[in-house]
Amino acid sequence: MMALFSNTVTNCKRISKALSQMGWINTGLLILNRLLAKMSNQNICIYKYYLIAQPVNSKLLLPPNRGKNIKIRLINKQDPVIQIFPRPLSVIYNRFEQGALCLAAFKDEKFIGFIWLILNPYQEDEVRARFIPLPSSRAAWDFDVYIVPEYRLGFTFLRLWEEANQLLIKNGIQWSCSRISAFNLNSLKSHAGFGTITLGQAIFFRVYNWQITFSSLHPYIHFSSHFNSFPKFYLNTQKLNNPLSSREKGITLE
Structure with a gap:
């Protein structure tokens, strides 16, 4: 009792x-x-996403003496570290086939986290949807930021974003779009300090092989009964003013 x-x-x-x-x-x-x-x-699940745009920041997010022992490297599908990723290998390979880039974090040669980026439209692997950042010349997509639990209170998240920003800048990207689960409070809080702008939201109801989507962006309502049927979301950053273009903003941890 x-x-x-x-x-x-x-x-x-x-x-x-x-x-x-x-x-x-x-x-x-x-x-x-x-x-x-x-x-x-x-077999029956509900997903709600906020669709956001985040300005790419050229300034370091950490003081020079912080997080120096966390090494970030760009990996490919031949790298043995993917065998210990907390995601199915089929999902990992599919991401690489789409042209996604993976930045992995290491401390003392131990894997402690990753972030994924793609400079092309992204086919989501949690629900049936394709996300298309626009314009393609200056907008990209980031997804699946993962930190090993015992390192989530440290500098890994910011070190990954420092390297991600540098990679995006080298490719001429000014905005990185993504989707954040409305049920993931930690992710919402983590991104809030980066000057994110909400472009819309979408709710996906998955009932066995069927999926019904309601969104604030076109196509607004979509019904899918098979894998090759999915809504396409165009996330246009054309009219957004980058708040970091006139005064760059960094985030520090004391």
Whole structure:
């Protein structure tokens, strides 16, 4: 009885925290998603994304003496480190086939995180969707920033973004677009300090092999019954003014 009471109190605290940070709609969707996924053995799921644009920053995000022992390198599909990535190998290979670039972080030769970038349209691997940043000459797509749990309170995230920004700048990119789960508070907070601008949002309902999409961007509503049917989202940064062009902004950790 005490264990049940303790679990009930814990769950109430979690829901209260989610409500204060995500609001009623997102919290309701999150709870509904967990219930449906559990009842259907993960065959019915709900995904809600914020579609954002982030200005590329040429300034270092860390002081010169911070994070120096974290090494970042660009890897390819032949690199043995992909064998320990926390993603299925089929997904990793598909990303490379699309032309995606992977920056991996290491500390004392130990893998501690990665970030993925693509200078082309990106075919999402969590839902059926294609994201197309525009104009292609100055906008790219970033996705799947992962940090090994014990390193999430350190400098790995900022070191990865420092290198990602430098790589994007070399390719003439001014804006990096991405999607962030409305249920991932840590990711939302992490990106908030980078001057992100929300371009739209989309909700995906996956019911076995079917998918229904509702979005604030064209095509607004889309129904898919097979893998080759998916909505295309054009994320146009043409009219966005880069807030870092006149005064560059860095982020530091004390």
